Amino acid sequence: MSQFLRRIISLPIQSIRSFHSFDDVTPAKYISTHLKNGLGSRYVCQLQRLTIQVCKEFRTSYGTREWIANDLMNFARQHPYVVVYVQPRRHRAPNLIGEYLSGDRQWIPLSNCDRQQINWWVHSLLTQQGDPQWRLLKQMHTDSPSIQGIWTPFTNKPNDLITRTYPDKDLIEMEYPQMTATQQIQELFEQQKTNKTT
Amino acid sequence: MVRLLRYGTIFGPLKDRWRYLYKNDLYKRRIEAGPEPERFRSSLINWNYDAELYACTHRFGEKMNIESLRNAMTDASFLNQITKQRTEAGLAATDQTTLSFTHNEELAKRGEEIAENFLRRALQFWYPKFPKEGIDAVMEFLISESTIADISLKLGFKTLIRCDGPSPRPKMLKNALFAFIGAVDENNDRSRAELFVSDFILTHLVGKDINEIWHIKNPMGLLTKVLEENGRQAPESRLIWATGVSSVLSTYIVGVYSNKEFLGKSAGATISIAEEMAARDALRRLFETDEKRASIPFDKLYKHGLLIDK
Structure with a gap:
């Protein structure tokens, strides 16, 4: 239903901060990383640039202003691989826009968020690879599920069945375990008896 | 200032018929106008090329001169465009030689040589019994334009490359990546450039069967x-x-x-x-290339003498 409505009134793609409706059909995939990130000797932060759009006057961007005044320099020093742009815009809502190495773009409205919440959102953008519109089919995935290969009726089957002469004595005789369960219990019982007497 | 009424509901701005018709007409006109033309990322207001280059050096942990990185990211087409603009503006040929930067063809050649050399050594070390034609086929796959362009795209060189169009072509992406490797070799040393190759190009083999690459x-x-x-x-x-x-x-x-x-x-x-x-x-x-075989230990290649440990 919501998809139908969205088609009539053309709204932009929802931010991850907004409520996710399960009526929507979202694209799905298995969990993966770009270029097998971290497999070599280094990890590459996928966030390329961060744009903070903020108003200097409105109450809605109060927390954003506070974060910029107190935490921005520290953040930039700790993460020199992220280019941070601050865009003052008069009388509009504050936004956080992250652009990623793969070309994806994330947009988060920051209206009425306090300083800590903004820190959370910034680090949320920093630690993801930029495609939250994907629904994960599973929480884990492997390209090689079995090293031994898929089981077939022929795996581990002895090859010498052809070379035997039939009727074969080994095949006719039914195999029983060396000792049945009853016998085992009886033996245990007798052992206990002998232990007690000694 | 804060919009209290929801847009597009009976409480919102579309409750009036005339407004609905007006919006509908606007929507149709927008569809008729077609998609927006592609623009350079640098044409947007939040763009600082020096800062981007500085971030790029820190992203891969390479210590390098910004100017050499700027040269590595400059495509030949960009230089051609500039000289063309200057001749159109009526500048003499002597003024055109005073450009402070060059294009990345030479660096790209140098980087490609390093990459090819290292990849061949690594493959021959790890698959010693694999015949030469097979290794050639795998090399061709790894060095091919589509593979390298894909890697370059995922490493975020798309917006950093200076070329004549808003979206660089695969050839330009390939040149930029190899030029980056060449620039690493120029600024640091050979081992650092080889480490870059092993981290970003050799890892492209993960999850792929080399027996299928060589048909x-x-x-x-x-x-x-x-x-x-x-x-x-x-x-x-x-x-x-x-x-x-x-x-x-x-x-x-x-x-x-x-x-x-x-x-x-x-x-x-x-x-x-x-x-x-x-x-x-x-x-x-x-x-000895079955699936049961262990994959290449990308983080321990220096143990086998393929990389110099720092």
């Missing part, structure tokens, strides 16, 4: 040839199992033997398919 047309012929070279007898194929012979889902399992010595076996829908697959399996076992 063998006649596996049985190759198997005979390889066995002859090793001084062994020609391969013989024998049917091991068969089920559902007269049905649609027939399965045959064929084994390949040389002088009654097991080489490999595989299943197939017909005997000829099973025989071919068994020959492939035998080749895989001979070359």
